[in-house]
Amino acid sequence: MSNIVIIADARGGKVKRPTLEAVGAGVDLAAKASGQVIIVVVGNDLAPANDELKASGAHRVVAIESPALANYSGDGYAKAIMEVLPGLSAAAILMPHSAMGKDLMPRLSALLKTGMVSDATALHFEGGKFGATKPVHAGKAYLKTIAEQKPFMATLRANNFEARLGKVAAEVQASKPSFGADALKAIVTEVVAAANDRVPLQEAKVVVAGGRGLKAPEHFHLVEDLANAFGPGKAAVGASRAVVDAGWRPHREQVGQTGKVVAPTLYIACGISGAIQHLAGMRTARYIVAINKDAEAPIFKVADYGIVGDVFEVLPALTAAIAAAVKH
Amino acid sequence: MNIVVCVKRVPATDSKVRVAANGVSIDPAGVEYVINPFDEFAVEEALKIKEAAGAGSVTVVTLGAADAGKILRDTLAMGADKAVLLRDGGVPHDSYSTAECLAAYIKTVPHDIVFVGKQAVDNDNNQLGPRLAALLGLPCVSEAAKLTLQDRVFTAEREIEGAREVVRCPLPALISTQKGLNQPRYANLKGIMAAKKKPLEEIDAAKIAPATKVVSLTLPPERPPGKILGEGAAAVGKLVDALRNEAKIL
Numbered sequence: 001m002s003n004i005v006i007i008a009d010a011r012g013g014k015v016k017r018p019t020l021e022a023v024g025a026g027v028d029l030a031a032k033a034s035g036q037v038i039i040v041v042v043g044n045d046l047a048p049a050n051d052e053l054k055a056s057g058a059h060r061v062v063a064i065e066s067p068a069l070a071n072y073s074g075d076g077y078a079k080a081i082m083e084v085l086p087g088l089s090a091a092a093i094l095m096p097h098s099a100m101g102k103d104l105m106p107r108l109s110a111l112l113k114t115g116m117v118s119d120a121t122a123l124h125f126e127g128g129k130f131g132a133t134k135p136v137h138a139g140k141a142y143l144k145t146i147a148e149q150k151p152f153m154a155t156l157r158a159n160n161f162e163a164r165l166g167k168v169a170a171e172v173q174a175s176k177p178s179f180g181a182d183a184l185k186a187i188v189t190e191v192v193a194a195a196n197d198r199v200p201l202q203e204a205k206v207v208v209a210g211g212r213g214l215k216a217p218e219h220f221h222l223v224e225d226l227a228n229a230f231g232p233g234k235a236a237v238g239a240s241r242a243v244v245d246a247g248w249r250p251h252r253e254q255v256g257q258t259g260k261v262v263a264p265t266l267y268i269a270c271g272i273s274g275a276i277q278h279l280a281g282m283r284t285a286r287y288i289v290a291i292n293k294d295a296e297a298p299i300f301k302v303a304d305y306g307i308v309g310d311v312f313e314v315l316p317a318l319t320a321a322i323a324a325a326v327k328h
Numbered sequence: 329m330n331i332v333v334c335v336k337r338v339p340a341t342d343s344k345v346r347v348a349a350n351g352v353s354i355d356p357a358g359v360e361y362v363i364n365p366f367d368e369f370a371v372e373e374a375l376k377i378k379e380a381a382g383a384g385s386v387t388v389v390t391l392g393a394a395d396a397g398k399i400l401r402d403t404l405a406m407g408a409d410k411a412v413l414l415r416d417g418g419v420p421h422d423s424y425s426t427a428e429c430l431a432a433y434i435k436t437v438p439h440d441i442v443f444v445g446k447q448a449v450d451n452d453n454n455q456l457g458p459r460l461a462a463l464l465g466l467p468c469v470s471e472a473a474k475l476t477l478q479d480r481v482f483t484a485e486r487e488i489e490g491a492r493e494v495v496r497c498p499l500p501a502l503i504s505t506q507k508g509l510n511q512p513r514y515a516n517l518k519g520i521m522a523a524k525k526k527p528l529e530e531i532d533a534a535k536i537a538p539a540t541k542v543v544s545l546t547l548p549p550e551r552p553p554g555k556i557l558g559e560g561a562a563a564v565g566k567l568v569d570a571l572r573n574e575a576k577i578l
């Protein structure tokens with residue numbers, strides 16, 4: 001059997017779209033490799049997560065539950081998953097390239113003595129071998145590799161694979177780890193929620209980003225207002241490194257080579273020049289809009305729709321127009 | 329306090345990437361190579377911890393070819409005590425084999441803390457920290473953006489989706505460093521002179537084959553050339569129309 005195992009990111013008991021996208025990618029791969037799709041989910045009080053995972057298109061859900069695993073723990077989750085993996089005949093293991101996926105998958109891969117592709121944007125099954133394509137050099141090039149070891153492992157970039165719902169509910173198999181909290185060395189003591197409830201940058205369908213053209217931190221509300229105009233939970237706010245380094249915005253909002261790489265449907269760059277390191281973080285957006293007062297700014301070379309103008313004039317007008325359009 | 333820092337030589341972030349004739353790697357012609365930006369945070373944090381402890385040593389290690397010697401000298405000039413070049417013998421390593429080679433070396437030296445950058449900006453793998461931690465049997469915090477060390481226990485903060493995670497992690501431990509952790513120092517003239525006398529050891533890396541094979545390196549399709557809709561607030565109407573009718577976003 002060549003099963004495809006999906007490790008769910010069910011942080012806080014919630015299953016978000018990137019996990020469902022990974023299941024979707026798994027279903028496609030399983031059809032080619034003629035295997036089943038098995039989801040492994042780790043946490044505590046997993047009933048609501050299981051309900052959602054059951055309907056995601058997988059054949060089976062293995063739910064590892066323990067109070068010791070309520071918060072994410074790299075060593076704990078890896079240990080727990082290593083206990084169930086031998087029974088799953090995994091030919092491939094997939095997970096979203098989320099904060100959890102980035103930390104957990106390399107550990108599993110090291111323990112399984114195999115390779116892994118991180119942040120994959122495409123998966124392949126050719127001549128009986130699994131492979132993947134991923135952006136390298138911050139998206140300036142794409143690297144295609146095939147796996148020489150088993151299992152094949154990959155974390156998947158959000159917004160690149162299609163989530164779909166299953167026709168039949170998967171069977172849920174409950175499991176408990178053999179160890180307790182005392183086996184964990186690094187412990188999460190606190191999870192501090194961000195001050196606002198905006199969608200995380202990398203999951204957002206719309207990103208509105210601001211740069212030095214905003215002139216001062218107190219003007220950034222123009223960028224936030226435009227993001228809000230798209231409606232609740234729709235748009236995230238991003239920033240160029242120049243304004244992050246100046247202390248106007250937190251580092252978590254930085255888009256680019258040394259910040260976050262985003263691939264939303266719509267990216268709106270406001271007062272951002274379009275330096276190569278910034279382009280690296282957003283050039284795969286489906287549509288790019290640029291607002292800059294300099295018609296020669298490099299951002300216009302990649303912008304599907306450019307407006308040459310002053311952000312202080314254009315942003316309020318655009319915010320009003322988007323708010324009106326969203327209402328209809 | 330014995331600290332090991334892993335660093336990698338990578339193309340500068342403003343480099344233009346061209347594909348070499350072999351079709352699987354970048355053409356190094358005209359590319360400027362630098363220490364991976366995230367590894368500078370790792371070196372700085374190691375130096376700060378050693379200075380605060382008032383004792384110990386910082387060893388910087390890289391797996392690569394002889395040309396990685398320059399970034400090792402640079403870290404010695406920043407203040408590291410010793411550098412080690414693990415000669416890769418021309419093997420094109422992936423994350424699996426890099427971690428195995430580095431772990432094989434680190435196991436032979438005392439290490440209370442191992443620092444790595446969160447990601448090397450060449451292949452953007454973002455794997456080495458947790459991999460190495462698993463191989464060395466160390467607890468690990470990846471992408472640490474804030475660190476305090478007290479009584480041999482780290483309190484670390486890392487960003488997750490929509491929140492911050494606070495992690496308690498006892499030594500020995502492995503930390504991967506995120507931007508925001510510190511402001512890396514520049515080497516001064518005294519440091520540069522001192523670096524010339526510091527040990528830079530070269531040893532052959534363990535012979536381990538990569539687990540993945542590169543099929544191709546390709547450039548992404550060019551985006552269609554940009555289109556300017558107009559000037560000022562007057563162009564907003566056109567933009568909203570385009571978003572609604574062409575892009576179908578609204």
Ligand SMILES: Cc1cc2nc3c(=O)[nH]c(=O)nc-3n(C[C@H](O)[C@H](O)[C@H](O)COP(=O)(O)OP(=O)(O)OC[C@H]3O[C@@H](n4cnc5c(N)ncnc54)[C@H](O)[C@@H]3O)c2cc1C
Pocket residue numbers: 210211212213214239240241242243254255256257258259260270271272273274275276277278281291292293294297309310311312341365
């Ligand atoms: C190692 C390294 C890593 C880096 N990583 C990143 C990264 O991850 N992300 C990143 O963004 N950068 C990164 N950079 C920095 C990058 O090179 C640029 O310096 C940065 O992106 C510039 O930010 P900016 O566009 O906001 O500022 P600027 O380049 O100063 O551009 C400001 C723009 O605003 C326009 N403007 C001014 N006033 C107005 C107005 N009133 N209305 C409209 N437009 C106006 C100007 O015409 C100009 O185009 C990195 C650099 C290095 C060396």
Ligand SMILES: Nc1ncnc2c1ncn2[C@@H]1O[C@H](COP(=O)(O)O)[C@@H](O)[C@H]1O
Pocket residue numbers: 334335336364366367370389390391392423426430443444445446447448449451452453454455456457
């Ligand atoms: N060849 C190497 N030699 C030494 N350290 C490395 C090497 N490759 C990666 N690293 C370290 O691992 C970190 C993460 O790299 P990566 O997982 O390749 O993105 C880097 O920031 C370095 O600290």
